Amino acid sequence: MTTNPHEPHLSASTPESAEHTLRIIANLPAPEGLEERVHDSVRRAPRQARILAWPTVLKPQSNWMRTAAAAAIVFAVAGGGWGVYTRVQPNRPTKVLFMPRSVPPGGFSGAGAIRTPETVPGPAAPQPPKSKAAKKPAPKTPPKNSVTAQPTAQTQPDVE
Amino acid sequence: MSTGQAIYAGWMEIPTSAVNDQARRRAEDAALAALVDQYAAALYRVAYSVLRNPADAEDAVQEAFLRVVRHRDTLNEVRDHRVWLIRIVWNIVLDRKRRAKTRPETDDVSEMARVLPSTGLSAEDLAAAAQHHAHVLACVEKLPAKEREVLMLSAFEELSSVEIAAVLGITESSVRSRLFRARNLIARLLDHTRNSQ
Numbered sequence: 001m002t003t004n005p006h007e008p009h010l011s012a013s014t015p016e017s018a019e020h021t022l023r024i025i026a027n028l029p030a031p032e033g034l035e036e037r038v039h040d041s042v043r044r045a046p047r048q049a050r051i052l053a054w055p056t057v058l059k060p061q062s063n064w065m066r067t068a069a070a071a072a073i074v075f076a077v078a079g080g081g082w083g084v085y086t087r088v089q090p091n092r093p094t095k096v097l098f099m100p101r102s103v104p105p106g107g108f109s110g111a112g113a114i115r116t117p118e119t120v121p122g123p124a125a126p127q128p129p130k131s132k133a134a135k136k137p138a139p140k141t142p143p144k145n146s147v148t149a150q151p152t153a154q155t156q157p158d159v160e
Numbered sequence: 161m162s163t164g165q166a167i168y169a170g171w172m173e174i175p176t177s178a179v180n181d182q183a184r185r186r187a188e189d190a191a192l193a194a195l196v197d198q199y200a201a202a203l204y205r206v207a208y209s210v211l212r213n214p215a216d217a218e219d220a221v222q223e224a225f226l227r228v229v230r231h232r233d234t235l236n237e238v239r240d241h242r243v244w245l246i247r248i249v250w251n252i253v254l255d256r257k258r259r260a261k262t263r264p265e266t267d268d269v270s271e272m273a274r275v276l277p278s279t280g281l282s283a284e285d286l287a288a289a290a291q292h293h294a295h296v297l298a299c300v301e302k303l304p305a306k307e308r309e310v311l312m313l314s315a316f317e318e319l320s321s322v323e324i325a326a327v328l329g330i331t332e333s334s335v336r337s338r339l340f341r342a343r344n345l346i347a348r349l350l351d352h353t354r355n356s357q
Contacts, residue, residue, distance in 0.1 A: 035201075
């Protein structure tokens with residue numbers, strides 16, 4: 001158990017003992033030169049900004065100065081609005097009509113693409129010279145569904 | 161006078177109120193210096209009783225006077241400068257203590273032995289006293305904040321219960337009831353720790 005040699009008559013577990021301790025702490029002397037250091041810090045503290053007096057002609061109280069300021073504000077607002085108005089264009093409907101593309105039979109389609117790249121036209125193959133034999137009519141080929149062309153089920157061998 | 165000065169002299173006129181402002185500022189500086197001389201030590205003791213660190217306590221005092229500089233225009237409206245200043249420094253130290261909660265306080269036995277008055281005490285007695293006071297302060301720290309604050313401020317003999325109420329912003333009857341509760345609680349805490357030892 002701790003005792004209080006500063007006040008031996010006080011029991012260590014009484015509130016008076018606690019208050020005595022707090023009183024000792026409260027009465028501790030301030031360090032040397034505290035006032036000077038506080039004076040220094042106060043002197044170094046930033047002062048409020050010095051306000052210069054307006055020249056007589058430009059005093060804010062004069063009416064023409066107020067009018068000029070109001071006009072400047074109106075001019076700035078109106079100019080800004082006009083600048084925005086001239087730069088922003090209204091949304092107009094497009095003049096381009098998209099036509100369905102004609103797809104050649106057997107060729108590739110555009111798959112619904114809006115734009116297709118313009119490719120360079122391919123090399124043109126030289127046309128073969130037209131001969132007399134080409135003019136002859138081609139021999140008639142038998143029809144595909146003739147009897148000789150397709151064997152019937154009776155003639156086919158059985159496959160096990 | 162140079163050309164530039166001549167131009168500015170005609171263009172910028174010095175208002176007559178500037179002279180009055182300078183005189184007023186000088187008077188405020190003198191009043192502030194008087195406040196520092198009169199109350200800096202008292203404010204330091206208030207700050208030290210909460211922070212228990214000499215450097216932090218001095219910082220708090222300086223910050224309190226810097227706040228006064230910022231509000232120097234209201235100096236004339238203050239009725240009781242002492243209570244006003246104690247209230248300022250009290251708020252500063254509570255704020256600092258709240259922010260530096262994780263930092264250990266210097267209320268250990270060796271620090272107590274260093275700061276305690278050692279008149280008429282042997283080294284052994286001084287060590288015992290330091291141990292006792294450190295133990296009591298540890299119990300005080302366990303009190304609820306409201307009761308602890310009243311108990312700590314009541315230790316300042318120059319502060320009456322009315323002034324404590326003004327510092328804490330509560331009524332005088334609240335101060336009395338809190339002080340009563342704080343005394344009961346601290347007695348119970350000290351008794352409990354004595355029995356457990």
